[in-house]
Amino acid sequence: MNAFAKLPQKKQVHILDAATESFAEKGYFGASIKEICQRADISNGALYKYFRNKEELYFVILKKCQDILVQQLYERHTQLNHSFKTTVRMYLEQIETLHKKYPNYIRIYANLGSNNMELFSQKMHDDFMKSGSYVISMVSEAKQRNEIPQHIDDNVLAFLLDNYFILFLYSLVSDYHEKRFRSFLRIKENEALTSKKKINFILDAIEIFMHQR
Template sequence: MNTFEKLSEEKQTTILDGATECFADKGYYGASIKEICSKANISNGALYKYFTNKEELFLAVLHKCQEILVENLYEKYTHIKHSLVHTVENYLEEIVKIHQKYPNYIKVYANLGSNNVEHFLKNLHSPFTKSANYIHNMVSEAKANGEILLDISENELSLLLDNYFILFLSSLVSDYHDLRFRFFLRMTPEENLTNKRKIEFILDSITPFLAKTE
């Protein structure tokens, strides 16, 4: 157990929340240790007792992001409930709730695809593999239940769903990804695009693959 893990859960959360707010607002390179310490209400020296450098702190934030998603999303929807469409709808609605509760963590997570932080991804191979397995299991159950009509492999449909999930999550924090939805929905920037409409679009797009359920 390292020094940080010996802290109370409340103190750990305060530090990670403060760091995450800075990383979400300024990005990894823009966030300074001084700002992070101010948000976390600790001294510079105390922070370096817990983390060797800013990179180690950022990795701790990323693992917290993954922990939030596993506990609040992946583990809830690793099995089909009623039907694949129903499960996907609930999955997307849950993403909205998680974003409302943990906006800064979701923003940091959504920005992992940027060139500035790509080198951190090698440290997240195992968590990403687990998240992919949850989605693949969802698809496997749907196929076993006879829900999938078209000749599409489980891997292909899993990848399709994963991309939809990431696009939807990113659209909650990124104007660019929100604009991507608008493009495919043929909506102008002035029109009101709700999360409900995005979810309906995703469900409509996967329906042709699936058998009708009661």
């Protein structure tokens, strides 16, 4: 990694973006070093100078996925500068923004839940589970502001909320999860399903907890 770290920032980004594009399109096992090098405009020898193998390269990309989520989602959108409901809406809207800005990185993050990715999901478990602590903090702060009834368990609501966040993210990269939203929203395939409709559906779902007195 020392050789890679010494490269100009623009060159680092170009290589990682090219590799991420290959992994997002073909998966970890389908993407080849040869193809990655062609997309990155570097030789095979150069890639192995920067990374010991494809696995190490993939871990670096996963780390960048985590950095994007922490810096541009968790740290910015879990503090209640607005109402709890507005904060949840802004969090979901930011997920969509990040998907538009970093589609391949978000797809790779979503694919980490696949059955054949246990090696990576286990090693990255602690890093990616940090999202839960941010969501718990969001819920706890909302309770302190009396926006959520005191008898609601912080961890239970945070777990539910985090799953809504993940399902929304998955629906942006997966036809299957998009269809799950359509099923519960009773929207036919020939009808438009916007992110706004999905977000409003999630907000309606958490509204139930906010009024349990």
